[in-house]
Structures are given as structure tokens and as C-alpha cells.
Amino acid sequence: MPGHRKRVPKPYRQVHQLAFSPLLFQAAMAARRTGVLAAVHASRAEGVVPEEVAARAGVSRYAARVLLEGCLALELVALEGGRYRLTDAGQLWLFDPMVNVNASFVQDVCYAGASRLEDSLRTGRPAGLSVFGPWSTIYEGLTALPPGVQDSWFAFDHFYSDAAFPLVFPRVFEPRPRRLLDVGGNTGKWALYCLRRDPDVEVAVLDHPGQLDRLRHNAIAAGLEARLHTVPIDLLDHGRAFPGGFDVVWMSQLLDCFGEPDIARLLERGAAALAPGGRIHILEAFWDRQANEVGELILQGLSLYFSCMANGTSRMYHSQDFLDLIASAGLQLESDEPIGTNHTLLTCVTSGSP
Amino acid sequence: MPGHRKRVPKPYRQVHQLAFSPLLFQAAMAARRTGVLAAVHASRAEGVVPEEVAARAGVSRYAARVLLEGCLALELVALEGGRYRLTDAGQLWLFDPMVNVNASFVQDVCYAGASRLEDSLRTGRPAGLSVFGPWSTIYEGLTALPPGVQDSWFAFDHFYSDAAFPLVFPRVFEPRPRRLLDVGGNTGKWALYCLRRDPDVEVAVLDHPGQLDRLRHNAIAAGLEARLHTVPIDLLDHGRAFPGGFDVVWMSQLLDCFGEPDIARLLERGAAALAPGGRIHILEAFWDRQANEVGELILQGLSLYFSCMANGTSRMYHSQDFLDLIASAGLQLESDEPIGTNHTLLTCVTSGSP
Numbered sequence: 001m002p003g004h005r006k007r008v009p010k011p012y013r014q015v016h017q018l019a020f021s022p023l024l025f026q027a028a029m030a031a032r033r034t035g036v037l038a039a040v041h042a043s044r045a046e047g048v049v050p051e052e053v054a055a056r057a058g059v060s061r062y063a064a065r066v067l068l069e070g071c072l073a074l075e076l077v078a079l080e081g082g083r084y085r086l087t088d089a090g091q092l093w094l095f096d097p098m099v100n101v102n103a104s105f106v107q108d109v110c111y112a113g114a115s116r117l118e119d120s121l122r123t124g125r126p127a128g129l130s131v132f133g134p135w136s137t138i139y140e141g142l143t144a145l146p147p148g149v150q151d152s153w154f155a156f157d158h159f160y161s162d163a164a165f166p167l168v169f170p171r172v173f174e175p176r177p178r179r180l181l182d183v184g185g186n187t188g189k190w191a192l193y194c195l196r197r198d199p200d201v202e203v204a205v206l207d208h209p210g211q212l213d214r215l216r217h218n219a220i221a222a223g224l225e226a227r228l229h230t231v232p233i234d235l236l237d238h239g240r241a242f243p244g245g246f247d248v249v250w251m252s253q254l255l256d257c258f259g260e261p262d263i264a265r266l267l268e269r270g271a272a273a274l275a276p277g278g279r280i281h282i283l284e285a286f287w288d289r290q291a292n293e294v295g296e297l298i299l300q301g302l303s304l305y306f307s308c309m310a311n312g313t314s315r316m317y318h319s320q321d322f323l324d325l326i327a328s329a330g331l332q333l334e335s336d337e338p339i340g341t342n343h344t345l346l347t348c349v350t351s352g353s354p
Numbered sequence: 355m356p357g358h359r360k361r362v363p364k365p366y367r368q369v370h371q372l373a374f375s376p377l378l379f380q381a382a383m384a385a386r387r388t389g390v391l392a393a394v395h396a397s398r399a400e401g402v403v404p405e406e407v408a409a410r411a412g413v414s415r416y417a418a419r420v421l422l423e424g425c426l427a428l429e430l431v432a433l434e435g436g437r438y439r440l441t442d443a444g445q446l447w448l449f450d451p452m453v454n455v456n457a458s459f460v461q462d463v464c465y466a467g468a469s470r471l472e473d474s475l476r477t478g479r480p481a482g483l484s485v486f487g488p489w490s491t492i493y494e495g496l497t498a499l500p501p502g503v504q505d506s507w508f509a510f511d512h513f514y515s516d517a518a519f520p521l522v523f524p525r526v527f528e529p530r531p532r533r534l535l536d537v538g539g540n541t542g543k544w545a546l547y548c549l550r551r552d553p554d555v556e557v558a559v560l561d562h563p564g565q566l567d568r569l570r571h572n573a574i575a576a577g578l579e580a581r582l583h584t585v586p587i588d589l590l591d592h593g594r595a596f597p598g599g600f601d602v603v604w605m606s607q608l609l610d611c612f613g614e615p616d617i618a619r620l621l622e623r624g625a626a627a628l629a630p631g632g633r634i635h636i637l638e639a640f641w642d643r644q645a646n647e648v649g650e651l652i653l654q655g656l657s658l659y660f661s662c663m664a665n666g667t668s669r670m671y672h673s674q675d676f677l678d679l680i681a682s683a684g685l686q687l688e689s690d691e692p693i694g695t696n697h698t699l700l701t702c703v704t705s706g707s708p
Contacts, residue, residue: 008646011443015450016648018382018428019457020655021375022465027658028372030472062613063475066657066669069641073654074372089365096369103373107469111376115465118384121417259416287423292362294370300427301374303420304381315420 017073027070028093029107034059036067037094040077040086047083101159102298105305108152109145113309120308128308137236137311139257143210158189161253164283164343165193171337171345172281173198177247181206181273183266184235184254188215188228195224204229204243238265242273249273252283257306259313260325267329271350280331282346283339286319291341319344371427381424382447383461388413390421391448394431394440401437455513456652459659462506463499467663474662482662491590491665493611497564512543515607518637518697519547525691525699526635527552531601535560535627537620538589538608542569542582549578558583558597592619596627603627606637611660613667614679621683625704634685636700637693640673645695673698 017024031037039056040048048056054064068084071077076090092099113128120127126137132149135141145153173194178201182191185205192215194203205215205228212230219225231243235258242249249270255263270280287299303315323346326333331348339345371378385391393410394402402410408418422438425431430444446453467482474481480492486503489495499507527548532555536545539559546569548557559569559582566584573579585597589612596603603624609617624634641653657669677700680687685702693699 006646008648009442011441011446013648013651014429014443015446015453016456016651018375018379018447019453020460020652021372021379022460023468023471023655023658023662025372025375026468026471026662030475033472034475059475060478062478062667062669063661066475066661069654069669070658073651075368087365088363089368092365092369093372099369099373102370106374106376111469112466114377114380115461117377117380118387121384121388121413121420124414124416292360294362294367297367297370297427298374300423301377304377304424307417307420308377308380313416315416315423 020073024070024074025106027067028074028076029103031067031071031076032094034063034067036064037071037076037086037090040068040084040090041094043083043085045085047080047085049083053084098159101155104152105156106301108149109156110305110309114304117304117308120312123312125312126307126309127312129310138309139208139211139311142208143214154187157186157253160285160342161189161283164252164339165190167339168281168283168343168345169193169197171347172248172250173201175247175279177201177278179246179275180204180248180250181242181246181270182250182252183242183270184251184257185215186211188218190250190252191215191228192219192222192224195219195227196222202227202229204231204246206231206233206235206242208232208234235266236262238262238269242269244273245275246273247275247278249278249280250283251280253285255282255322256284256316257310257314259311260321262313263322263325264329267325267331267348271329271331271348274350278349279334280348282322282326282348283343284322284346285316285342286322286344287316288318288320289338289344295342322346374427378424378428379460381421382428382430383457385421385425385430386448388417388421390418391425391430391440391444394422394438394444395448397437397439399439401434401439403437407438452513455509458506459510460655462503463510464659464663468658471658471662474666477666479666480661480663481666483664492663493562493565493665496562497568508541511540511607514639514696515543515637518606518693519544521693522635522637522697522699523547523551526602526604527555529601529633531555531632533600533629534558534602534604535596535600535624536604536606537596537624538605538611539569540565542572544604544606545569545582546573546576546578549573549581550576556581556583558585558600560585560587560589560596562586562588589620590616592616592623596623598627599629600627601629601632603632603634604637605634607639609636609676610638610670611665611668613665614675616667617676617679618683621679621685621702625683625685625702628704632703633688634702636676636680636702638676638698638700639670639696640676640698641670642672642674643692643698649696676700 035057039053050064054061076093077084078087112131116127133141180203182205185191191203191205209232219228287296290296299316306314334349335347337345389411393407404418408415430447431438432441466485470481487495534557536559539545539561545557545559563586573582641650644650653670660668688703689701691699
């Protein structure tokens with residue numbers, strides 16, 4: 001009887017669960033995707049026996065039992081008198097949108113390649129990316145990833161940025177910038193947001209050609225293409241200057257995709273693209289600036305994706321890393337503001353600014 | 355400052371950690387294998403900065419930071435004033451032999467194939483096994499697995515059985531059995547144990563030819579081959595009778611490798627192999643009979659290995675499943691004894707026995 005057993009010290013359970021965590025993760029994913037957990041949820045407080053779960057989810061009795069027992073180990077379900085019921089954690093695993101976006105991103109984008117993490121860290125290259133293609137960074141191949149993988153990637157990326165844009169837009173547009181340069185603007189979420197809300201602004205977007213094709217398609221669909229300019233570029237080609245004369249250089253969830261030496265060069269190239277009196281806005285999530293330890297955990301986990309899948313050199317940063325890089329690039333920090341629960345907006349001007 | 359932050363409710367953290375668990379598992383493995391955690395351990399209570407960890411472990415500063423931050427998310431290390439130190443969980447992750455055996459088994463044998471868990475459960479076949487070879491069960495290919503994978507498999511298998519053998523041997527040999535049939539005897543750990551300790555017993559082992567070749571090699575090296583008999587057999591070929599006339603039929607960590615219909619047939623074939631007055635001994639780990647919740651968690655995790663890698667049909671069982679199967683096979687349970695902290699010895703006789 002579990003109730004009569006000796007409890008083990010917490011760290012002991014913690015490391016044993018860690019040792020089995022890839023198998024248990026797969027059980028939790030399969031239990032959600034097969035409907036096994038939904039069948040437990042449907043039983044509410046009465047609970048349900050494995051045979052009923054199997055019947056409701058349309059899986060074998062064997063599959064239902066294996067998945068229920070895996071979820072029991074994870075405490076997503078509890079077992080009493082032979083009947084399973086959903087725990088609070090099980091509810092969150094089934095229904096919390098952030099948990100779902102993260103879990104699908106990890107499963108679809110990261111799981112297979114993550115086994116190459118150690119190689120990636122030893123070589124400084126994203127060794128896991130070879131499961132999808134021969135690219136040196138994931139950004140080159142983003143629009144060529146298998147459709148399900150791509151969906152999970154973009155859903156993850158947009159989930160975090162979408163919430164920040166409405167909060168940050170008024171601050172960036174308060175001085176009525178006429179020309180905005182969106183560095184690494186991806187498929188255009190921010191660019192289209194700005195074009196839609198400010199009828200006069202002109203936006204130029206720098207990114208890989210695949211992403212820009214999709215952006216242009218999205219802009220035409222929204223009738224916003226007239227004030228949009230796209231410039232295909234490899235951002236790592238530091239010999240190539242950005243176009244110039246911008247009131248705002250915008251770098252959102254961009255610089256964390258680069259290692260520190262490249263960030264320094266990108267800041268310099270961004271500064272050179274400013275019109276007199278212009279500003280660089282950097283929107284980032286720093287792991288030391290999170291409202292709670294879940295935000296911190298997500299960013300520390302995400303760094304591992306950068307190592308093994310994205311580029312082998314970048315990570316989610318500590319805010320001090322960025323403050324140091326900004327100073328080294330000869331920029332002045334004009335403001336440093338929290339945006340929602342996850343993001344920070346750093347606004348920089350060139351030293352020559354008034 | 356972490357200390358000033360709002361703590362989130364436990365289930366919330368739990369599911370977010372679960373969503374990132376494959377990446378975090380890889381970070382924990384890489385932190386151990388690269389020496390990053392050993393470098394933190396060496397710093398004892400003073401703690402250590404990432405730059406020193408990188409230098410001691412011979413990895414880049416980037417690799418040290420990414421791995422330390424991943425281990426921070428897992429609470430294997432703690433960070434205070436810029437210095438990392440090992441937690442109690444980190445100590446266990448580095449040094450606990452059971453945790454190490456389990457984690458290497460999961461990484462080397464299970465990780466890649468586990469992504470096929472859902473397919474496996476939908477088809478009743480170990481879909482993940484295709485990462486290693488075209489076999490229908492892992493037992494067919496065991497001695498053809500890549501060497502590192504094989505080492506982790508056998509280390510795992512032996513870790514649990516080795517501890518049980520000295521405890522169980524006196525009970526099985528108290529009536530001085532002359533002929534013992536070891537069903538699925540693998541590479542001979544138990545057979546050689548018996549031959550070494552009882553100078554008169556004859557042991558016959560049934561298993562796949564690859565395992566028996568290795569067993570014979572081990573027996574010759576130990577000078578114990580004279581009283582050893584090996585019979586190559588596919589245990590799933592239920593039309594084929596076992597050899598007969600044995601005082602003991604031994605099934606150790608065997609029946610969990612089969613689905614319930616096959617277990618029923620194996621029990622019948624085992625019963626038919628008994629001499630009058632003989633006994634079937636079943637040594638198993640049941641998840642409801644564990645001394646603590648860690649034992650239960652390990653067995654529930656291990657069931658997932660059976661689903662996606664081993665055979666697609668078996669799992670670690672609840673003791674009641676076995677008591678029901680024994681009764682259905684027309685056997686009588688003579689005794690039911692705990693062995694150490696993990697195992698149970700079920701001793702059965704045929705209904706016709708005195």
C-alpha cells in the first residue's frame with residue numbers, strides 16, 4: 001500500500017525521475033495525443049479503470065495501462081482503489097496553452113536532435129540539425145522543415161512574441177518613427193503589426209529569402225505591401241552593411257540567436273543604420289528577469305535548443321551579458337523596461353546622440 | 355533576485371519542466387559526461403564560476419554556461435553570487451550507481467526509439483527498435499546491438515538481478531534440486547551462479563543462440579561447462595515443448611518480457627517440464643510491491659521501454675496480474691515472498707503435486 005510506504009528524500013526521487021524522463025515525456029505526449037488523458041478527465045472525480053479508458057480512447061487495454069502507469073509515475077494522474085483520476089498537474093498538461101506549445105516544440109523540433117547535445121557543445125555546431133537537413137543554422141532551413149515541425153517552431157516563436165507586441169508598440173511608436181528597420185523580421189508578425197497600426201510608417205525587413213517570401217505573401221494578403229521593403233541577407237555576413245537612415249532599428253527575439261561576438265557586430269551594424277536621433281530597440285527575454293522560476297526554467301531549457309538545433313553558439317542570456325555587449329559596442333542605454341512577465345525592452349542610442 | 359520572486363504552484367512548475375525534460379535530460383547527461391558537474395563538485399562549498407568550470411572540464415565557456423544553466427533548471431546545481439555549487443540531487447546524479455545505470459540505459463538503449471512510443475502502442479510492435487535493426491523483438495538482436503548500447507543493456511539487466519541472486523539462491527536450493535531449467539537464461543549469470551555454488555546440480559538454459567554462445571564462452575572460462583546444457587529456442591514458438599524432467603523451472607525477470615497471453619503459455623510449458631514434485635520459481639519486480647515510490651517509478655518507466663524497444667506487448671506488472679495468470683494456468687501458488695527491496699519470488703507447483 002503506497003500510503004504505508006517509507007517516503008524517500010526528495011532529491012532521490014528527483015534524480016530517478018530524471019533518469020527516466022525521456023521515456024516518461026513520451027508517455028505524457030502519447031497519453032495526450034491518443035486521448036487517454038482526455039478519457040481520465042471525462043471521468044471527473046469518480047475516476048476510471050484502465051478498461052474504460054481503453055474503450056473511450058480507442059486504444060488497446062495494454063496501451064491504456066502502460067500510458068496510465070507512466071502518467072502515474074509523473075503524477076499527472078492518481079490511482080485510488082483501482083481508479084485513475086486527473087491531478088492538477090494532469091489538468092495543466094492537457095489544457096495549459098503555454099505547456100502545450102512548449103511540449104510540441106520540444107517533441108517535434110528538438111527531441112531527435114537533442115541526443116547530439118554533447119557533440120554540439122564540443123564542436124560549437126548544431127549537430128542535431130542534421131536530422132532535418134544539411135544547413136549550418138536552422139534559420140537557413142526554416143521554411144524547408146517538415147510541415148508539422150515548422151508549425152511547432154512558428155507556434156512557439158509567435159506564442160511569446162505575440163503577447164509582447166501590443167505592450168511594446170506604444171513605446172516604440174510614441175516618437176512617430178517614419179522608417180523602421182526590422183532585423184531578422186522572420187515572416188513578418190511585427191512588421192505587419194506596425195504597418196497595420198501606423199498608416200505612415202515604412203518598414204524594411206532583413207532576413208533569409210525563404211522567410212521574406214512568406215512575409216511578402218502575408219503582406220499582400222493583408223493589403224500592406226506598399227510600405228514594406230524586404231532585403232534578403234545572411235545576418236552573419238558582417239562585411240555587408242545594413243541599409244541606412246532609419247529612425248528605429250528593431251531587434252526582437254533576434255540577438256539570442258547569435259553568439260556574443262556576432263551580437264557585438266550586429267549591434268555595430270544596427271547603429272550604423274540609424275538616422276540622426278534614431279534608436280535601437282532590443283526586445284529580449286532574459287533568464288534573470290523572469291517573474292517566476294517557470295520563466296527561468298523555460299529559457300534555460302531553450303538555450304539547449306540553440307546549442308543542438310539552431311546554431312550551436314547562442315543561448316538565452318542573462319541581462320548583464322547584454323548590458324556589457326551594448327556598452328562594448330559604444331551604444332548608450334537610454335532605457336531598460338520590463339514588458340509583460342517575460343520580456344525586457346532595451347532602448348539604445350548612439351553616443352553621438354543629443 | 356530569485357529570493358524575491360513569487361513562487362509558482364508546484365504542479366505548474368512540474369508540467370513546464372516535463373515539457374522541456376528531453377532537453378534537460380540531455381543537458382544532465384552531457385554535464386556528467388563532459389566533466390562539468392565534476393568540476394562543480396571539486397569546488398565543494400565555495401562554489402565555482404563558469405569560466406573555472408570551462409577550464410577544469412576542458413570545454414568552451416559557452417558549453418559550460420549552457421550546461422550549468424540547464425543543471426540549474428533541474429536543481430542539480432544552485433547559483434549564488436555568481437558561483438555554482440552542487441546540490442544533494444547533483445551529488446546523486448554524479449555518484450549514485452543505480453541512477454547511473456538507469457540513465458545510461460535510457461540514453462543508450464531507449465532515447466532515440468522512444469519517440470516511436472505512440473506508434474508502438476497503436477501497432478503492438480516495438481517501433482523504436484528499428485533504430486538498431488530489423489528484429490521483431492530486442493532479444494533476437496541483443497548480441498548484435500552496437501557495443502555501447504549492449505553494455506548499457508546488460509549493465510541494467512544485471513544490476514537488478516545480481517543483487518537478488520544471493521538472497522534467493524538458498525530458498526531455491528534448500529530442497530537440493532538435481533536438475534534446473536533456466537528459461538530465458540540470457541548470458542548465464544544465474545546458471546553460472548548455481549553451477550558454482552552447488553557441485554552436483556545440472557543446469558539447462560533456454561534462450562536465443564546469440565546469448566547461448568556467450569553463455570557457453572563464459573562457462574568454459576569459469577570451468578563450469580560440464581554440467582551445463584544449452585537449448586536454442588524461440589520462446590514465442592509455443593508449439594515447441596521445453597525439455598522435461600526438471601526439479602526446478604526457473605523464470606527470473608523473464609515473464610515481464612511477454613504479454614499476458616504468452617505468459618500463460620510459458621507457464622503451461624514450464625509446468626509440463628517439471629518432474630513429479632518439481633517447482634516453478636518466478637522472480638519478478640512488481641510495481642505495487644516496491645519498498646518506496648522510486649522503485650515504483652523505475653518499473654513504470656521501464657514498461658515504456660518494453661513497449662517501444664523490446665517487444666511492444668509486455669510491461670512491468672502489478673502482482674495481481676501474475677497471481678491471476680498463475681491460477682489460470684492451473685498452477686498452485688506455494689509461496690509468495692519478498693526478496694530484497696525490489697523483487698518477489700513466487701513458487702508454484704502443479705495441481706497434481708502432493
